[in-house]
Amino acid sequence: MFSFGQARQRIEEAIKGKQMLLVVGNCYVEYWGRAASKLPKGKRLLMIKGDSSSAIHQNRLLRPTNYMMNARISCEEQDNALVLSAKKLKPKESIKVFFYRVDDIQSYEMDSAADLRLFGSERELSNELMKDLSFLEEGLKPLKQEQAFRKGIADLIAEDKDGNIVVIEVKRRKADFSAVTQLQRYAKQVEKINGVKTRGILVAPEIMKNARDLLENYGLEYYSFDFEIGNPKTKIKGVQKKQPTITEFM
C-alpha cells in the first residue's frame, strides 16, 4: 500500500531515470485516439519502459489491454486517485490510468537492449532461394535484385531457360489470398515495365484452397517446399512443383 504522495515520487523518479517501471493496483483506464475504450476498475499492472512505451496488463493474454508508444507521460494526484497520463500527438491519442489504490511499485535499472537475432525469417528464405534457383526449375537464373525494379517490389526476379521473366514470391507460411494478389500485382507491373509475358511463381510450404483457385485463375504457378529451421541457417529440404491436374479443373 502506497500513499499517492509516495507513489508519485517513486514513479516520477523511475520515469526520469528511464527505468523499467511497474505499478500494480486497482485502476480504471480510459483511452481515446485511433479508437476509444474504457476499462472498468480492477487490479492491473502498468508497465512503463525506458523509451516511454507503456502498457496496461491484465492477468491473461499476451497483449496489453491498453498501450501507447512515444508518449509524454505525466503523473498527478486528482481527487481520490493517482492519475497517470500518456499523451501524444500525431495521431492524437491519450490514455489515462486512474489508480484508486496502489499496491506496489517496482522500478529497475536496465541495461541497453541487446538485440534479438532471428533466423528463419522470410528474408532469409528468399536469400537462400536466391543462391540457387536450379532446384526450383531447371535453367532458372536469378537476376540482380536491384536493377530496373524498385527493391522490395517482388521477392525475387529470375529468368527461365526460355528467356521469360519470372517473378517469384516467397512465403514461409501457408500462402493465402493476399500472397496471390501480391504476386499477381508484381507480375503485372513487371509485365508492364518490360512489355513481355511474365511468369509468376509462388513458393510456399502450403497454400489455402481458395488462394490456390485464384492463383490458377490468374495463370500463376505454385511450388510447395519444406523447410527446416536450422541454426544458424534455414535449410530448404525440398521443392515440389504443384500443377493443377485435369481432374482439378472439373
Next chain:
Amino acid sequence: MFSFGQARQRIEEAIKGKQMLLVVGNCYVEYWGRAASKLPKGKRLLMIKGDSSSAIHQNRLLRPTNYMMNARISCEEQDNALVLSAKKLKPKESIKVFFYRVDDIQSYEMDSAADLRLFGSERELSNELMKDLSFLEEGLKPLKQEQAFRKGIADLIAEDKDGNIVVIEVKRRKADFSAVTQLQRYAKQVEKINGVKTRGILVAPEIMKNARDLLENYGLEYYSFDFEIGNPKTKIKGVQKKQPTITEFM
C-alpha cells in the same frame, strides 16, 4: 539478489496460484519453434500470467522479444543457472530462459480480468451504417450484415433504389489494396450467386492512391466518411461520394 533455491520456490508457488509473476534478472534466452532466435545475456523482465502466457520484455518497445501462450511452464536449477522453460506442442515450440542472476521476483494475486469496452471498431461503424444507409445513398436499404461467403465475410449487403444488390465494405482507417481486392471478391461472389450485376461500395475515411486506381479499374465505388469516436457511441458525421473527375483521368 535471490538464491536459485529461494527463487525457484517463489516462482513455482506463484505459477501454481495463477498469480501475475514477474522475474527480473540477467538472462540468456533461446526460442525454437515457428522461427528460431537467441538473446544474448542481459537484464530483462520475464512476465508470466495466470493463463500461462509468458513474455520476455526488454526496456524498450511495446512488444516482448519472446513470448508464448498456452505453454507448459517449468522451472529448474541447472549448473549455474535457473532455467525457466515454456514448451508447447502444435506447433512445437519452446522458450528457455537461463537466469544467471535473479534480481527480483514479484507476484501478485489478480482479480479476474474485466472486459475492455472498445468504441470505434470497424464492427461498430458497420452497425451504425446498417441502421441507416440512406445518408450513404438515397433509397439504399440494408439487407444483411456479416454475410458469410465461401471466400470470406462481407460487412454489409444492401439493395439500392433500382433493386441492385450492393456489397459494402467498411474500413475504419485508410483503405489499401487489400480492402479493394476484398470487396471485389465479395461483389464477384454475389454476382455469381445472383446472376445479376452487383455494385460494390468501399466506405473508408481515406483511400490510398493505388488502391483507388484498382477500385476504379474494377468498377467499384468509393465513399469517404468521417466519424467521431465517442463514448458510448461512435458517430458517423458524414459520407461523401467520391467519383473520379475528368481531370483525374488525364
Next chain:
DNA sequence: CGTGCCAGGTGCCTT
C-alpha cells in the same frame, strides 16, 4: 514523413 509489407503476428469468431 508516408507507403509498403512482414510478423514466431495476437485474438476473436465461425464453420
Next chain:
DNA sequence: AAGGCACTTGGCACG
C-alpha cells in the same frame, strides 16, 4: 481444428 479477418495491429526498411 482450420479458415478468415480485424487490430488503437507493431515494427522495420525504404523512398
